Amino acid sequence: MNTLPGNKPVSKVVIAGGGTAGWMAAAALSKLLGKSIQVTLVESDEIGTVGVGEATIPPIRTLHKLLGIDEREFMRATNATFKLGIQFENWGAQGDSYIHSFGITGRECWAGEFHHFWLRAKSQGLDMPFGAFCLEHEAAIANKFALTNDVPLNFAYHLDATRYGLFLRDMAKQHQVQRKEGKITRVQQCPKSGFISALTLDSGEQVEGDLFIDCTGFRGLLIEQTLHTGYDNWSHYLPCDSALAVQCGGNTSPRPYTRSIAHEAGWQWQIPLQNRIGNGLVYAQGFIDDDKAKALLMNNLPGEPLHDPRVIRFTPGKRRKGWHKNCVALGLASGFIEPLESTSIHLIMTGLVRLMRLFPSNGITESAINEYNNKFDSEMQCILDFIAMHYAVTERRDSGFWRHCATMELPASLQHKIALFKETGRVFLDDGDIFRVDSWTQVMLGQRLLPAQYHPICHEMGQAEFQRFMQGLQQQVKSKCERLLEHGEFVQRYLG
Numbered sequence: 001m002n003t004l005p006g007n008k009p010v011s012k013v014v015i016a017g018g019g020t021a022g023w024m025a026a027a028a029l030s031k032l033l034g035k036s037i038q039v040t041l042v043e044s045d046e047i048g049t050v051g052v053g054e055a056t057i058p059p060i061r062t063l064h065k066l067l068g069i070d071e072r073e074f075m076r077a078t079n080a081t082f083k084l085g086i087q088f089e090n091w092g093a094q095g096d097s098y099i100h101s102f103g104i105t106g107r108e109c110w111a112g113e114f115h116h117f118w119l120r121a122k123s124q125g126l127d128m129p130f131g132a133f134c135l136e137h138e139a140a141i142a143n144k145f146a147l148t149n150d151v152p153l154n155f156a157y158h159l160d161a162t163r164y165g166l167f168l169r170d171m172a173k174q175h176q177v178q179r180k181e182g183k184i185t186r187v188q189q190c191p192k193s194g195f196i197s198a199l200t201l202d203s204g205e206q207v208e209g210d211l212f213i214d215c216t217g218f219r220g221l222l223i224e225q226t227l228h229t230g231y232d233n234w235s236h237y238l239p240c241d242s243a244l245a246v247q248c249g250g251n252t253s254p255r256p257y258t259r260s261i262a263h264e265a266g267w268q269w270q271i272p273l274q275n276r277i278g279n280g281l282v283y284a285q286g287f288i289d290d291d292k293a294k295a296l297l298m299n300n301l302p303g304e305p306l307h308d309p310r311v312i313r314f315t316p317g318k319r320r321k322g323w324h325k326n327c328v329a330l331g332l333a334s335g336f337i338e339p340l341e342s343t344s345i346h347l348i349m350t351g352l353v354r355l356m357r358l359f360p361s362n363g364i365t366e367s368a369i370n371e372y373n374n375k376f377d378s379e380m381q382c383i384l385d386f387i388a389m390h391y392a393v394t395e396r397r398d399s400g401f402w403r404h405c406a407t408m409e410l411p412a413s414l415q416h417k418i419a420l421f422k423e424t425g426r427v428f429l430d431d432g433d434i435f436r437v438d439s440w441t442q443v444m445l446g447q448r449l450l451p452a453q454y455h456p457i458c459h460e461m462g463q464a465e466f467q468r469f470m471q472g473l474q475q476q477v478k479s480k481c482e483r484l485l486e487h488g489e490f491v492q493r494y495l496g
Contacts, residue, residue: 010360011037014209016184016199016222018043020161021331021348022215023168028352030175031067033359040178042199042207054271054278055083055258055342056156058102059434063349067171076495077167078159079274081254082487084140086341090262091447093395098446099257100341102154103136105438106473112455115441116425119454121470124463128470130445134438135477140257144484147494151480156342158258158271158278180207184216187226195326196222211326211360214333223319223329230320231335236409237388238316239287239401240266240338244294245280245310250303256487260340263296264288265401267340270302274491277302281309282338287401314338322376323369328355335380340387346434350379378432385414386435386443393418393447418449425451 013029015022018041026041064074074080085101092098106114114133121128131137136153139145145153173179182201190197198208214222223229235241254272261268266283281297288296294309318335322328329335331348354375358368392410396402410418413430420426421444427437461469485493 008210009362010210010364012209013037013039013211013213014199014207015039015041015213015215017041017215017217017333018165018169019215019217019331020165020168020345021333022213023165023172024345024348025213025215025330025352026172026177027168027175028063028067028356030172030177032356034175036361038178039172039176040180040207040209041172042180042182042184042201044181044183046183054161054273055086055158055269055339056345057342057434058154058156059346060156060349063353069171072495074167075157075159075491078157078163079276080157080159081272081274081491082145082256083156083158083258084136084145084153084256086258086260087140088260088262088390088443088446091260091267091390091394091396093448094398096446096448098442099131099137099140100439100442100446101131101134101136101140101257102156103134103438104154105130105137105442106133109457111457112425113427113437113441115445116454117458117466117470119425119451120458120466123454126467126470128474130442132474133477135480137442138477138481139484140255142481142484143253143255143487144481145256145487145490146484147490148483151483155256158254158273160273161345180205184221187222189226193325194227196226211328211364213355214327214329215331217332218314218336220319220329220333222327223321223324223333227324227327229324229329231315232317232320233315234317234337234384235315237384237411238338239284239391239404239408240282241314241316242285242290242293243280243282243312243314243338244290244297245278245312246297246301246308247276247278247306248301248303249276249306253486253488254491258342261300262396264399265293268297268300269339276306280339282340284401287399287404318376318380321369321373322351323355323372326364328372334376337380337383337387340390341383341435343383343387343434347379347383350434351376375432378430379434380432381411381413382430382432383434385411385417386433386439388414389418389440390443390447393444393449395448418444421451422449423452425454 030039085099087099089097184199185202186200188198196212198206259270265288269280271278283293314336322334330351391405427440
């Protein structure tokens with residue numbers, strides 16, 4: 001095995017920074033690899049975290065299962081609610097509304113997914129909304145939820161990100177993670193290899209390690225300020241560069257979905273927790289100033305604000321390497337693609353799982369680094385395509401922002417996906433896609449992009465058989481949805 005020059009077996013892992021990324025890494029590494037490594041986390045109480053990534057997507061449940069996390073305990077600790085998808089309002093056109101749900105729509109066949117059959121029905125004048133064939137979609141609209149074996153739902157969570165970090169911190173400490181309080185004043189490197197050797201704290205203490213995980217947020221203290229890895233700026237694909245975040249009260253009956261409401265220069269989020277609602281406004285400084293953005297947000301809150309909103313600046317993009325030398329970047333330190341589809345916590349999780357599968361126990365190798373970075377690049381590129389598609393596939397031209405979106409540059413891979421769907425109705429996923437065909441079709445159809453054709457296999461059924469097929473699928477969804485409870489009532493019963 002060819003380890004890198006000056007490298008050695010990894011037994012000491014040092015995590016720089018806390019928050020969701022840092023403590024998720026600490027909890028996972030200590031729980032799953034703790035018998036062979038020592039994990040130390042360095043953070044300062046004086047340095048705040050962004051702490052607004054409060055919506056997740058379903059794969060988080062896989063990580064929780066791997067870590068042995070009790071769902072009720074986790075939900076109580078983080079004031080969590082269930083999430084069946086995202087409702088997008090005013091995206092395709094002013095007044096439009098659709099839900100991108102986590103469920104499977106209809107029934108597919110070998111030649112094509114269900115949307116081909118739905119397009120046949122639409123062409124014949126059958127009044128059957130696309131979402132009516134997806135249980136998660138219909139449950140979200142009806143504000144219903146349940147956990148039963150006979151009515152399985154694919155879901156994620158809304159959660160308090162700060163409390164989630166604390167929950168993971170308690171778990172990590174139970175597995176002997178050492179926490180060091182203090183600000184990092186210097187990052188020491190080996191003069192020959194350039195590998196990071198130690199972190200010097202403001203107290204003068206030195207924290208030595210073999211592998212370092214950068215969870216220092218946008219500044220990327222290790223991966224960028226020390227190792228100068230480089231950053232791919234995606235502002236030409238994603239126009240928004242600022243956000244305002246504020247929490248408010250007034251959440252008596254939490255919905256099982258996030259709201260994303262498009263406005264004149266970006267969009268607003270609403271995330272319902274048990275005890276409050278998380279709110280934010282994502283916007284482009286070039287089309288609306290901070291004061292106007294603040295007024296827009298504060299005038300559209302569903303309850304009384306609990307604090308003043310805070311401004312978050314960001315540059316959409318990613319590090320050119322997620323793993324460089326003996327440093328792996330997680331969370332905001334690795335890059336940021338705006339929170340439109342709740343991918344931030346998911347990317348922490350996938351980066352972490354990828355690292356553990358490639359864990360360099362016997363020394364860091366170039367092949368492991370390359371494999372990590374290839375998968376990191378592919379995943380980030382696919383998420384970029386999916387997010388940018390929301391801005392590109394729209395009929396809105398009512399402001400300078402939306403007119404800019406209509407003419408802005410798109411990644412070549414996204415141009416191909418949009419053209420393929422528009423011309424043929426086909427969607428083919430890339431290796432790094434975390435969103436299924438259902439997700440792509442729900443968003444594109446929801447934002448008024450109708451294909452010019454559908455697959456001819458849909459005509460293998462006669463008209464009477466086809467109508468029975470479609471009506472039967474719709475009735476199955478309706479019947480299952482009627483057996484669910486009101487979401488807020490279920491949360492109360494479930495958590496006692």
